[in-house]
Amino acid sequence: MKLLSALDSLLHQSYSQSRKFPVAADVDGGITGRRFYESVILRAVESPEFRARLLKEPGAVLSEAGILLPEGVKVTFVENAHDVIHIVIPPYVGE
Amino acid sequence: MKNNPLRDLLTRTATDRAFREEFIRDPAAVLRRAGIQVPEGKTIKVLENSDEQIYLVLPTNADDQPANWDRQERPAPGEKKDAGKLLMEWTEEGLVLKGRIDSETARALREQLDRVSGNLTLDFTDVAYMSSSGLSVLLATQNRLKTVGKELLLYNAAPPIRNVFALMNVDTLFQFVYPVDMEFLPWAVT
Helix, strand or coil: EHHHHHHHHHHHHHHHHHHHCCCCCCCCCCCCHHHHHHHHHHHHCCCHHHHHHHCCCHHHHHHHHHCCCCCCCCCEEEEECCCEEEEEECCCCCC | CCCHHHHHHHHHHHHEEEEEEHHHHCHHHHHHHHCCCCCCCCCCEEEECCCCCEEEEEEECCCCCCCCCCCCCCCCCCCCCCCCCCEECCCCCEEEEEECCCCCCCHHHHHHCCCCCCCEEEEEEEEEEECCCHHHHHHHHHHHHHHHCCCCCCCCHHHHHHHHHHCCCCCHEEEEECCCHHCCCCCHHH
């Protein structure tokens, strides 16, 4: 299995989790909600200017998009380059 | 995806301390051991999420990834693509395939399939041959569409083609449909 397409598919799956639920019940304004996916991720794919802003000032862009983050949580967006791929691992939760 | 080595690997880093450290130290080696192909010449940077810091990787429009992977872009009927041994034509109903889907033409097929994010009918009437390369492309597309509740419909696939799916045990992952008057032929029934 190819890493890039696997990452792609995982990203897509985690961002579209909320699609399992009807839109009316989608009250999640957090970073896995449909709103996030459409207003932030898709927009970053389509608009270079938005993407640049998102990388530089994620906090401001997210709150403009109505995304609520818990206290003290920082979100950083990263881009893969032609020679660098990023893999994000979950926090260690131990045994 | 039922069997997802990457997802399993990521989950394991959350509970297996030694594995996590090894992955941070040499991600490429760990990935290869898990059967995941790592592209040549790329460095892998591991980022750790925590309660205070969340990292999100933005999708890129690299050549080997679908560009607008959630846009409902159905190419206009009449558009044709000639990939030599495989001809593809977009119609009102879907995408008509004629010829051979093999290692040479599979990539061209992938390019066309990547343009769609809704249900899509693929007309296999004039497909004479399909190899595992073609099967990989169809599986990748099916996986992608299923995550948004859509899928491919494979129309009028002849027995030899259908057998390629069956031999690889993936025929149950797809919907095979046949013209109404052929539904009663033995091989058209599961």
